[in-house]
Amino acid sequence: MTQQDKLISPAPTTDFSPWAEQDQEPLVQFRNVTKRFGSFVAVDNVSLNIYQREFFALLGPSGCGKTTLMRMLAGFETPTSGEIIVDGKNIVDVAPDKRPINMMFQSYALFPHMTVEQNVAFGLHRSGGPAKSEIEDRTNRMLKLVQLEPFAKRKPNQLSGGQKQRVALARALARSPKILLLDEPLAALDKKLREQTQFELMNIQEELGLTFLIVTHDQQEAMTVSSRIGVMRAGQLQQIGTPGEVYEYPQTGFVADFIGDTSLFEIEIVGQEGDFTVAKWNGAEAPVYLRALDDNPVDPAAKFLSVRPEKVTVSREQPTDAPNAFKGKVVDIAYTGSQSVYHVELSPGVTIKALDTNRLRLVASSITWNDEVWVSWRARSGVVFQS
Numbered sequence: 111m112t113q114q115d116k117l118i119s120p121a122p123t124t125d126f127s128p129w130a131e132q133d134q135e136p137l138v139q140f141r142n143v144t145k146r147f148g149s150f151v152a153v154d155n156v157s158l159n160i161y162q163r164e165f166f167a168l169l170g171p172s173g174c175g176k177t178t179l180m181r182m183l184a185g186f187e188t189p190t191s192g193e194i195i196v197d198g199k200n201i202v203d204v205a206p207d208k209r210p211i212n213m214m215f216q217s218y219a220l221f222p223h224m225t226v227e228q229n230v231a232f233g234l235h236r237s238g239g240p241a242k243s244e245i246e247d248r249t250n251r252m253l254k255l256v257q258l259e260p261f262a263k264r265k266p267n268q269l270s271g272g273q274k275q276r277v278a279l280a281r282a283l284a285r286s287p288k289i290l291l292l293d294e295p296l297a298a299l300d301k302k303l304r305e306q307t308q309f310e311l312m313n314i315q316e317e318l319g320l321t322f323l324i325v326t327h328d329q330q331e332a333m334t335v336s337s338r339i340g341v342m343r344a345g346q347l348q349q350i351g352t353p354g355e356v357y358e359y360p361q362t363g364f365v366a367d368f369i370g371d372t373s374l375f376e377i378e379i380v381g382q383e384g385d386f387t388v389a390k391w392n393g394a395e396a397p398v399y400l401r402a403l404d405d406n407p408v409d410p411a412a413k414f415l416s417v418r419p420e421k422v423t424v425s426r427e428q429p430t431d432a433p434n435a436f437k438g439k440v441v442d443i444a445y446t447g448s449q450s451v452y453h454v455e456l457s458p459g460v461t462i463k464a465l466d467t468n469r470l471r472l473v474a475s476s477i478t479w480n481d482e483v484w485v486s487w488r489a490r491s492g493v494v495f496q497s
């Protein structure tokens with residue numbers, strides 16, 4: 111079965127990293143972890159494995175519990191129930207500074223009166239810690255890694271936001287943690303710097319061979335940096351998978367909508383025509399066709415259909431070769447320079463989004479507001495789910 115073939119039914123959630131060896135033990139295991147604040151359940155019976163050298167992203171809307179889950183791993187919160195196993199040991203009762211884990215905070219929390227190198231070396235000066243020469247050595251290595259050697263003698267107020275972020279990263283890495291936790295690490299940076307820093311983070315993670323766990327509500331960031339993503343909603347993990355899996359095979363309408371852009375429709379499966387499953391839907395009077403496959407049939411109980419904008423073609427002429435082709439009216443166009451997203455009304459109040467990359471300058475198609483157009487997509491381009 112090819113990846114394409116699996117499009118119509120959700121992929122099973124495999125809590126296993128494609129980066130891990132078959133018999134590899136997870137480095138981190140959350141086992142049925144729940145956290146309550148009074149009667150409020152912030153994290154609800156979460157089980158998750160994270161493997162060595164993974165860059166794992168916890169993604170979800172504000173308040174879904176992702177920071178609380180991370181803080182329990184760091185030791186700043188204690189689970190109400192459940193176990194957190196690191197390297198085979200339950201660490202729930204281990205003090206934060208005794209865990210092989212370091213956390214980089216969103217605020218960076220740099221000491222304003224210390225220089226860059228003093229900030230980086232700060233966590234290394236402790237009784238039983240490394241010798242002075244080793245501290246100097248490690249500090250220099252970290253400054254080199256984040257390309258801040260020329261700024262070693264500056265104070266934080268003499269640095270840009272991106273440079274401060276790199277000092278905080280160097281300081282968090284200097285103690286050689288096995289696991290680095292990053293809480294919205296790039297939130298303070300502008301878009302360009304954010305994108306550049308995402309690649310730097312990936313390179314550093316790969317170079318040091320560490321395990322990174324990042325918390326973010328930015329789906330683009332999670333997709334770019336991570337090897338796997340856990341999508342959270344209301345304290346629960348809705349889906350775990352590689353960026354490609356959660357994007358192409360979302361298991362719920364929430365995941366489909368949260369990861370990327372999509373159009374969601376209500377459907378009712380009504381029959382079968384050869385290889386195609388036929389569904390009534392709220393987009394048009396004509397049915398919508400879904401592609402069934404012998405080993406991965408369309409779920410007969412499916413109630414929702416998701417179609418990504420880039421899978422939908424918009425045209426003036428009626429397409430002759432697409433099983434799903436519907437007439438509609440352009441009610442909105444979002445032009446972003448590199449692409450245009452057309453909002454096409456199919457029936458009163460029901461629209462579908464179609465993305466067109468602006469390969470030719472000046473919107474070659476010249477499709478505009480109120481135009482009558484056709485939208486079409488392949489039967490396999492739809493993904494269905496029950497909720």
Ligand code: ATP
Binds near residue numbers: 150175327
């Ligand atoms: P954000 O992206 O906004 O940081 P989040 O997904 O990281 O959100 P959490 O910080 O984990 O969310 O919070 C989850 C829920 O738990 C929220 O509703 C929050 O108000 C609540 N919560 C977090 N910490 C406490 C606390 N110490 N006492 C009471 N409620 C808390």
